[in-house]
Structures are given as C-alpha cells and as structure tokens.
Amino acid sequence: MGKATGFLEVRREKQPARPVTMRVRDWEEVYLPYGTEALRAQTSRCMDCGIPFCHQGCPLGNLIPDWNDLVYRDRWQAAIDRLHATNNFPEWTGRLCPAPCEGSCVLGINDSPVTIKAAEAAIVERAFDEGWIVAKPPARRTGKRVAVVGSGPAGLAAAAQLYQAGHRVTVFERADRIGGLLRYGIPEFKLEKRWLDRRLALMKEEGVVFRTGCHVGVDRTADDVLANFDAVVLAGGATQPRDLPVPGRNLAGIHFAMEYLPQQNRRCEGDDIPQDQFITAEGKHVVIIGGGDTGADCLGTVHRQGARSVTQLELLSRPPDTRVASNPWPLWPNIFRVSSAHEEGGERFFSISTQQFRGDEQGRVTALEVAGVETTFVDGRPSFTPVAGSEFQLEADLVLLAMGFLGPERSDMLAQFDVRMTERGTVWRDQNWMTSRPGVFTAGDMQRGQSLIVWAIAEGRSCARGVDAFLMGTSELPAPLS
Secondary structure: OOOOOHHHHOOOOOOOEOOHHHHOOOOOOOEOOOOHHHHHHHHOOOOOOOOOHHHHHOOOOOOHHHHHHHHHOOOHHHHHHHHHOOOOOHHHHHHHOOOHHHHOOHHHHOOOOOOHHHHHHHHHHHHHHHOOOOOOOOOOOOOOEEEEEOOOHHHHHHHHHHHHOOOEEEEEEOOOOOOOHHHHOOOOOOOOHHHHHHHHHHHHHHOOEEEEOOOEOOOEOHHHHHHHOOEEEEOOOOOEEOOOOOOOOOOEOEEEHHHHHHHHHHHHHOOOOOHHHOOOOOOOEEEEEOOOHHHHHHHHHHHHHOOOEEEEEEOOOOOOOOOOOOOOOOOOOOOOOOOHHHHOOOEEEEOEEEEEEEEOOOOEEEEEEEEEEEEEEEOOEEEEEEOOOOOEEEEOOEEEEOOOEEEOOOOHHHHHHOOOEOOOOOEOOOOOOEOOOOOEEEOOHHHHOOOOHHHHHHHHHHHHHHHHHHHHOOOOOOOOOO
C-alpha cells in the first residue's frame, strides 16, 4: 500500500481533457495524461484492500492494487510487468474500457473510486517511451499452426497468446486493414490508430502473420483453412446491427452506425471516399437513435463534421444520478453518465420511441415522428408503451441507427464451418472454448454477443489456453475466464 492515508487526503480528480472548442476541430484524442505527480497522488488513494473487488470487476483479473502501489513508488517498469501479466493491450483498454473495475472499487462505497483506467494508460505509455516494450519471440516452437479469423481485440489477444506459446499463427481479416472494430468502429478521437499500429508492428516483428482482404467463407473456404491449420479460432465479432422496422425506414438518409463510422475512420486513414458516397453530417439536422457507446461515438463524429444540430434518442428512461437500492456496490453502477461527446453539445431525450420516418418527394428523410414511452417490467424484461398525447416531430436530414448488435452475421463462413448456434444467435462453445466442430474454437462477441473490449481480450486469452491444451495436451497459458 503506497500511502496508508492517501484515500483520506486526496480527492479523485477528473482526467485532463482538451477544451471542447479545440477538440471538435480535429480528430485527435480528447483526453490528456495526468502529470506524473498528479497521477502518483491519484494512485495513492488505492487502499490495497484485503479483498480487492476491482479484481471482481475486471474480466482480465488485472492486478490493480499492485500496479497502483508501484506507480506511487515510482517503479514503472515493475508496473508494466504486472500489467502485461494479465492484459496484452493495456494501451487500448486504458483508453476505451468503461472501467468496470472502478465500479467495483471498495473506495466507491462512500467516495469516488480510484482512477484505475487512467493509471493503466499512463503505465503502458511510460513503458513505450522508455523502450521497455519490445518484440519477444517465443523461446520454443511447437510446429503447430493456428488460424485466427477476425482481427478485433479477441482475435488479436488469442493470436498474441498462441504465438507466445510457440505456435505459428495467421490472422485472417476480411477488411483491408487489421483491427476490426478498433480500426473502423472506434473513432479517432477515442483511439488514435497509431496506438493500434504500434502494437501490430510488434506482433508482426515477433512473427504473427496477418492476411488482410481475405474473407474466410468467401475468398477462402472453411475446408481449405481446416486443411492447412491444426486449429482455428473464430473471432469475427457481433456485427449484425439491430434495425428499426417502422414506416419510412427505406428513406434515403437513414444509416446504421457501422455504415457511418467506418467512412470517417477511413478518411482519417487517408483513404479517398467519393463525395457522393460519403455519409456526412455537415450542415445537417442529425438524429441519433440509441444512447449507448456507439451512439456517443456517432455524436462525437457528428460534432466534428459540423452538423447544424444533433439530437440523441434513448428508449430507456434516464438513469438516476446515484446508485439506487436495487443497484448496490459492487455491481456496475447504472447511473447517468456524460461522455466527452455529450460535453461537446447536442440534446438528449430519454424514454422516447420512434413511430415513423417522414420524407420528401425525392425519397429522403426529413423528420421523425416520436412519442414518449412508459416502461414496465415483466419477468425482468422491459416493455415500452407509448404515452397518449406525448407525440412530437423532430426535423432530420440524417438519421443514425445505433441500437446495438444482435450477434454474428449469419454468413457463409459459419455455414461452412458447420458450428452449432445458441438460442441467442451466437456461436456455441464448451468450457474449453471449442465449438461443436472439433479443432474450431471461438471467442469474443461472436460467442458472447455485443460486449466490452476488456471482455474480448479476456476471452481471447482464455480461448488461447483452450487451443493450446487441445494441440499440446496441456497448457501453461493463463486462463482469466472459464
């Protein structure tokens, strides 16, 4: 425990951020690092609890009190060793994870929790700056070959772990660049892609092979992959978007979030997208349907493109400002949150349902007809009933649907691998992460459903252990999840 009285003497400080007026003019990251002494003060608040519930909150089982103590003691190299022991990519989780560990922090019972996420990002950036993070090829080779299909965080974590176990690993990605949703779903202002490219360069140097523009099931059959590899990991994500089947849905100007966000990311990468194909919010009245992380990603992007106005709609009711009795610590606090994108502007409406879209003679959307809803719960599941007399209209030139994802695409790939599916529409797997097809494994959103980056990395690591044990009879790889 770095400082026994730190949690009594130091208050939580919000992570520094660039001014709104500055950051909405570019695509650079919003948040700034703490100064070294400020961060040491923040980590001194960690109480090194007898039972550290932050471990319970973190799917990776990050050794949080250890590296908080090490940062406070100015032992940064030991801190990155502790961090890498459980997390392959802390520079991504330190920027993107919603920090369920902080929701479980014991200090959060009656005070603000420790700034765990910011410390994580600071440790890994210090380690890169000092040159402590370098390529480390495995000490031995097994002669086994593993194919990983999908290059999001789950696939990359599985690939990194399997390569360190001594297997030859090839990652197949249908897009033109590696990264999955990290590359084309997460906006640049949340994760500058240089941080992604930096880690990928290390993996390439170590020997992981990446094959872009290869759509398994289309460009290369499942039988071909199975014939050339000893095991396969399916980590294609949950990319089937939830639609909104109401009158007027077919009007032009209504797009899924994942039609909209990748285009801007491609522009930030330097790609040339023809103007007549580019979906832009510039000068438009924009309505975003969906109040989650994807909706916030759309919101920040809309601000930077120069929208005339932006409104975000959420079907659920507004969360309370503080925990309620039914949501006690250490559960994830279901409270009202303001992201960096919300700080930048726009209106938010809760308990709102879209009844239909209106359009002009050219078939373009011009407005939404919406109504307030009353939420009731039956067997724990919400039901939404429109409130009579609450109807109103919203002007819209661009509508973005950000209502989540239903699971993996029902693609030729899954049909060719002939894997069993669950009632939820995800890929079934056993306790060793193997699908119903021997030698074929799965991890991440493809088997879990839409979730968090920290879950994807944890599952990729656990899946790698299952693959390693299948190939070698036993495995020394860690297994954060069963």
